[in-house]
Amino acid sequence: MNFFGDLVKVYEQNEDLAGKVDESGPTLVPIAHNSVNVQIEVRIDGQGNYISARPLDKEETVTIIPATPAAVNRTSKPAAYPLSDKIVYMAGDFAQTMTDEKERDKAIEQHKLYLAELSNWASSANAPVEIKAIQQYISKGTLLADLMSDNFEDKDKKKIAKGDLFARFIVNSKPVFQDQLIFHNWTRFYLESQQDHEESQPIGIDYITGKRGITTKSIEAGISSRDNNAKLISANDDSAYTYRGQFLGDDYYSVSYESSQKMVHALSWLVRRQAIYVDNRAFVFWGTGGTEKPLDVATLLTGFRSAGHFDKKTQDKNSNVEDARAVATQYRDRLRGLVANMSDDETVSIAALDAATTGRMAVVYYNVLDGSSFKQNVMSWGDTASTNRFFKDHVERYTPNFSEIINLAYGNGSNGSRFKKLSKQVMTQLVSAVISGRALPDDIYRAAFRRIKHPLGYSDSPQGTAGTQIWENDMFKHAALIGYRNGGGNEMTTEELNRDRSYVFGKLFAVMNEVEKLSMNIQRQRNSSVTDRQTTAMRFMTNYMERPATTWNRLLSTVNQSYISRLGGGTRARYERAYLDLIHQLGDGMTDEPLEYNFSRGFADQTVELREARAEAKKKREEQKND
Structure with missing residues (x-):
């Protein structure tokens, strides 16, 4: 369809x-109705007598009202709503307050149109008694005088006197604007009247x-x-x-x-x-019949929180280091949970909408998938576009959300209009590729790779996050993204990964980066004035990516001379053994051929491995101390 x-x-x-009316969200508007902001609420009795009125608070104003196509699309030509409208339409005495003859004649015409619409409905065979009462009251032509004599503040009376505010009714304590029977009655009346004048x-x-x-x-x-x-x-x-x-x-x-x-x-x-918005582009997911079942999946794809992060409340506070396999299992269970309520024969619709011009809405993307394919593709994205991260004292599985990927690839100058336009285009590419199980455009990978290769271009955020930390976060995001590009890269065997030259060079880089970060941390404990800064590895990174063998020798010399000697014997031996094993693993690959995408994966895996081992060693030391 x-x-x-x-x-x-x-x-x-x-x-x-x-x-x-649904207090938790918007109401589905009935046929021949419209949703408008109403500012005044008028209370009358069943005989059409005025009781009182009040101004509405901002959160109360959204109101469903009966409508005609002419009223909904009216511009300068008068056209009346049949029940709730602007005071200039509803008040028979409004024209009397006007001195300009042309404007007075227009107000008289507007009220006649409104009264005709309301009277036609009220005189129909099955018209609700509330509508008849409202018609009786409006026919008296005293609405403006009643409002102006009521207990409104002067500022509200000035607005009322202009005639531009909408008004709604309560009849005998019944809110007419929330009554489904009255809504259905108008819909039936309007459609039947169309048929009568076919x-x-x-x-x-x-x-x-x-x-x-x-x-x-x-x-x-x-x-x-x-x-x-x-x-x-x-x-x-x-x-x-x-x-x-x-x-x-x-x-x-x-x-x-x-x-x-x-x-x-x-x-x-x-x-x-x-809907989830990127600039003015709306992305909306719905299941069969408009159900909300795929909403969690929409959050996984385009939400503002990383789907791979587990709620820390669910973590075992007594556990320092999670077993990597258990983390992966827990992560997959969570992914399955996001789509568990979706049956295989259910359909999922995805649309992206944007205003092509001020008056035209464009459907820039639309797709319908069966539940089985949708679940499989979402699972594939979450399972492959992910990497482990070490947070304080435990390992977590991490998948960057689409907003993070866009910022990773195109985040420089992210406050400009060009970025806003680009971000919604890239979001559409990401959504269409992932939910269809297709490859992402290579432009995204290239742009992200260019960014992480230049850590010196990162600066501290206005929120206080250090540029070094932002760069490291981007390295992990890129590592996760490359997992999806590799078509299940997170499932590659150790042998396959270890044969990838860029991957191994990424691990070597991580060793040197961690040695210096650990050394700086030791210095900071001794002298609180020592601040975080870019490591030697980060400063050498651009050259390292282009001429890895030559730059590695310089990096190794600098780090060995200035930092590794500051580490304790056991720690120093662990790091030396790590990089010597990796050099041996490279073999003939120790050349100056430029590095490729899997560099970030090697960096991420080695960083987690080193931090996990350090946390485990710390835990053992504390246990021995307590014994």
Whole structure:
């Protein structure tokens, strides 16, 4: 089924929620209704007598109101909503306050339109008693006077006097704006009135359902709160000639009014409830029928927290070092948990929306997968695009989220408009590749690799994170990313990894980096004025990547001369044994051929191994001391 058809299906499968107020999220708007911000609440009795009114707090203003296409899309030409509208439409006495004759005539016309819409509904056979009471009150023409004589503050009265505020009703203690029966009554009345005047309505084939019926060209805007004027279907072929030579006018599409309402309201509901934004581009995931089951997966892919980090509350506080295999098992269990509630025969839809222009919403990406493929691809991403990290006293499995990957590859100048435009394009590439199980564009890998090769280009963050720490974090992110590029690189055997020259050089680099960091830490314990700084390895890194053998000899000489001698005998022996074993492992690979992507994987693995061993040695020393 196509995108629009899927949205109609989502609406129909959740139609019982239409108009049902949900305090935890947005409400699915019923057919022939709209969601607006209302500022005034008017209370009347069942006989249409005014009781009181009050201004609404900001968090109360969002209100579902009955609507017509003309009212929803009105500009300068007057068109009235049938129940809640601006005071200038609702108040019969508003025109009396105006001195400008042209403006007074316009206000009179606006009120006549409003009263006609409301009276037509109130006089229908099955009109709710509350609507009849409201019509009785409005017919008195005293709304503005009642509001101005009520106990409003002067600042609120000034706003009321301008006539631009919307008002809603409570009748006999019943909030009309939350009553599903009243919503359904208006929907039925409006659709039936369209059928009664079918001869004056446009008739055609609904391209979504394939059925013949009343069509519309008035497609609502307001799908995304960040692009509130953008419409899902919009074209002006009278001047711009969007489809010149192919169609006459706007005959390129034909959609029934009901289908247009269902697809727009369903999409708006999904976007406002569960979209993830990158700049103004909205990424939204939903399961069969618009269920929220894939939401955790959306967070895994594009959330702002790394999915691979376990909640520290679940860690065993008495355990210093996690067994690597247990960590990997726990991580895979968590991945499975994210998709466990999704059945194999369920479908998952993914859409990316952006405003192509101020008035047009573009669907820049759309895909539908069966649950089995979706789960498999998500599991593959989480399982391969990951690496171990050592946090304080334990090992964790880590997968960078998409936002982190974008910042890793293109983060320099991330406050500029170019970065914002690029980031949403790359996010779309990441989403489409991962959920489809395809390779990522190599541009992302290259850009990320260029960045980590220049640690001297990193500076401290405004939040106080040291540039050295930011660079190290990026090294681990790149290592995880290369795991996905290798098509399951985290499952490579030790022999396969050890034969990779770039991987082994990355491990050698990590040994020298750790030796100096440990030496600096010892100095800092003796002298608190010693601050963190870039290591010799970091300063040599760019040359190391281009001419590894030559730069290694310089690095080894510098670190041996200045730092390794400061370590204790056992610690020094452990690090010397580590780099000597790795040199032996390289064999004929000790050349100046430039290094490739697996360098970061070697760095990450060796860093975790060294820190884990150091933590284990510290634990043993403490146990011996306690004994």
